[in-house]
Amino acid sequence: MTFRFPARWPEGDPGLNPLSRALERRREAGLPVLDLTVSNPTKCGLRFPGDWTALLGGRAVESYDPDPRGGAAARAAIAGYYGDRQGADAVDPADVFLTAGTSEGYSHLFKLLCAPGDHALIPRPSYPLLETLAELESITLGTYDLVPDATDAETGTPWRLDRAGLETALTPRTRIVFAVHPGNPTGSLLAADDAAWMLDLAERRGLAVVMDEVFADYTSGEKPAPLLRSSGPLVFTLNGLSKLLGLPQLKLAWIHVAGGQEDKEKAKRHLEWICDAYLSVGAAPQAACAGLLRRRAEFQGPIRERLESNRATLREFAAGHAALQPLWPQGGWCVPVRCAGIVEDGMDDEAFAIRLLDTEGVHAQPGYFFDFDEEDVIVLSLLPDPEIFREALERVVRRLG
Numbered sequence: 001m002t003f004r005f006p007a008r009w010p011e012g013d014p015g016l017n018p019l020s021r022a023l024e025r026r027r028e029a030g031l032p033v034l035d036l037t038v039s040n041p042t043k044c045g046l047r048f049p050g051d052w053t054a055l056l057g058g059r060a061v062e063s064y065d066p067d068p069r070g071g072a073a074a075r076a077a078i079a080g081y082y083g084d085r086q087g088a089d090a091v092d093p094a095d096v097f098l099t100a101g102t103s104e105g106y107s108h109l110f111k112l113l114c115a116p117g118d119h120a121l122i123p124r125p126s127y128p129l130l131e132t133l134a135e136l137e138s139i140t141l142g143t144y145d146l147v148p149d150a151t152d153a154e155t156g157t158p159w160r161l162d163r164a165g166l167e168t169a170l171t172p173r174t175r176i177v178f179a180v181h182p183g184n185p186t187g188s189l190l191a192a193d194d195a196a197w198m199l200d201l202a203e204r205r206g207l208a209v210v211m212d213e214v215f216a217d218y219t220s221g222e223k224p225a226p227l228l229r230s231s232g233p234l235v236f237t238l239n240g241l242s243k244l245l246g247l248p249q250l251k252l253a254w255i256h257v258a259g260g261q262e263d264k265e266k267a268k269r270h271l272e273w274i275c276d277a278y279l280s281v282g283a284a285p286q287a288a289c290a291g292l293l294r295r296r297a298e299f300q301g302p303i304r305e306r307l308e309s310n311r312a313t314l315r316e317f318a319a320g321h322a323a324l325q326p327l328w329p330q331g332g333w334c335v336p337v338r339c340a341g342i343v344e345d346g347m348d349d350e351a352f353a354i355r356l357l358d359t360e361g362v363h364a365q366p367g368y369f370f371d372f373d374e375e376d377v378i379v380l381s382l383l384p385d386p387e388i389f390r391e392a393l394e395r396v397v398r399r400l401g
């Protein structure tokens with residue numbers, strides 16, 4: 001008798017989407033690709049300090065002293081990082097829980113806050129991984145819209161919450177409202193009044209807020225995105241070394257818990273229990289955490305330089321080509337770009353992305369991957385090597401005519 005897999009696994013091979021098929025064809029034919037989708041900082045020629053891996057070794061990793069919350073030294077270092085960012089005592093190390101990546105943090109929070117079949121709200125446009133993570137925990141998702149205001153090359157694009165839409169999207173089973181700050185791919189910061197409104201809504205409706213701030217240190221202004229504080233509704237903040245230092249291979253992230261005393265203590269107790277079931281963060285990244293965070297300028301410097309350089313190139317191309325219309329980000333590592341005229345030419349974002357790849361060898365992501373309504377948006381990473389970025393943009397504008 002064959003095994004009956006749960007309904008979440010569709011019958012048959014779902015196969016590749018048309019853009020991935022086009023990419024595979026191109027690679028099989030041995031043709032070059034200018035990749036504007038790269039988001040892995042270890043794969044785009046960034047120069048990090050050569051000696052950092054030495055921090056992973058030493059006597060600290062010879063013994064196993066598991067603490068479900070993560071080691072005290074690493075948690076103190078994370079609190080120290082928030083102290084530098086937000087002012088002394090911004091974060092108590094006792095409110096920090098280590099996880100093996102932010103994705104695991106999301107999964108722990110679904111387990112902590114939801115029963116199977118419960119509901120959570122995510123922003124739209126947004127990062128597609130959230131749907132997968134929710135599905136794996138048997139949580140259903142709804143969306144609320146982010147709506148762009150006027151874009152500005154210097155300061156970015158404020159995207160506002162559709163507050164009425166968000167309230168309408170709540171169901172009796174909604175447990176969590178997620179925010180991504182700065183957003184991916186919008187690069188938008190949650191405006192202070194929208195954040196206050198979200199906290200007030202959470203308080204009124206008995207919801208928890210989860211704030212993904214993995215790009216907080218990469219804003220186009222002088223300051224990092226502010227940490228959302230709460231002494232009322234539960235607020236969980238996710239961050240980690242993957243984006244903060246550009247070191248996704250370390251698999252070290254964290255959850256910070258805030259909220260009213262009673263709920264917060266309960267949340268911490270249950271979260272500790274979940275973390276204890278996995279004990280998933282390795283000793284080596286924990287041992288390195290304090291040293292790496294102390295030296296964060298050496299990692300963030302090359303990333304910031306790269307983002308600024310590619311942003312300047314994009315600004316130059318957008319100034320010379322009216323059809324190329326970036327929705328300038330306020331932060332983060334990518335930029336959505338409207339490609340005016342493609343719909344009139346009979347294409348949507350996916351058809352245009354395939355055309356770009358087939359005819360110009362440029363790989364960009366279509367906006368529908370991120371649930372954009374508009375059919376003329378592609379999303380570009382700002383991390384590629386600057387020469388590749390420039391060459392790819394030349395080809396994009398050539399295709400746009």
Ligand SMILES: Cc1ncc(COP(=O)(O)O)c(C=O)c1O
Pocket residue numbers: 039100101102103104127180183184212214240242243248253
């Ligand atoms: C907004 C956002 N959150 C979380 C993640 C996952 O990060 P991690 O590598 O810590 O799992 C990503 C990865 O791209 C992301 O873009």
